[in-house]
Amino acid sequence: MSNHTGSIWSNVTDGANRRKGPGQNFDKVDNLPARTSLIVLCWSRGQSETWTTPALPHAPEGVTNTSDAWDFVVTSDQDPGGYVADVFVNTDDDIRQQLGEQGRCNALRHRLADS
Numbered sequence: 584m585s586n587h588t589g590s591i592w593s594n595v596t597d598g599a600n601r602r603k604g605p606g607q608n609f610d611k612v613d614n615l616p617a618r619t620s621l622i623v624l625c626w627s628r629g630q631s632e633t634w635t636t637p638a639l640p641h642a643p644e645g646v647t648n649t650s651d652a653w654d655f656v657v658t659s660d661q662d663p664g665g666y667v668a669d670v671f672v673n674t675d676d677d678i679r680q681q682l683g684e685q686g687r688c689n690a691l692r693h694r695l696a697d698s
Contacts, residue, residue: 605629605653
């Protein structure tokens with residue numbers, strides 16, 4: 584298993600809220616602006632989130648993305664991190680497939696506890 588790099592999609596106009604847990608019901612940590620570089624450490628299932636991209640020439644109505652995946656991300660080695668809805672994070676593919684079940688945050692916690 585390895586971490587994945589990514590970024591907040593460039594067309595996320597209001598930034599992406601980073602939270603203490605995988606859902607809007609968790610406290611907000613901060614807001615990450617579009618194009619913020621990220622390291623995805625793990626992912627969790629949580630509250631389903633929907634985001635519709637702004638209209639583009641190839642998609643005049645925009646594209647609607649819905650997912651219950653939330654990525655635990657950091658922006659640097661000193662950053663304590665937080666969860667961002669996966670629909671706002673560009674990792675060039677589905678994070679659930681990239682990291683697999685062993686990349687889930689709960690699985691990672693269990694492995695670290697057993698170390």
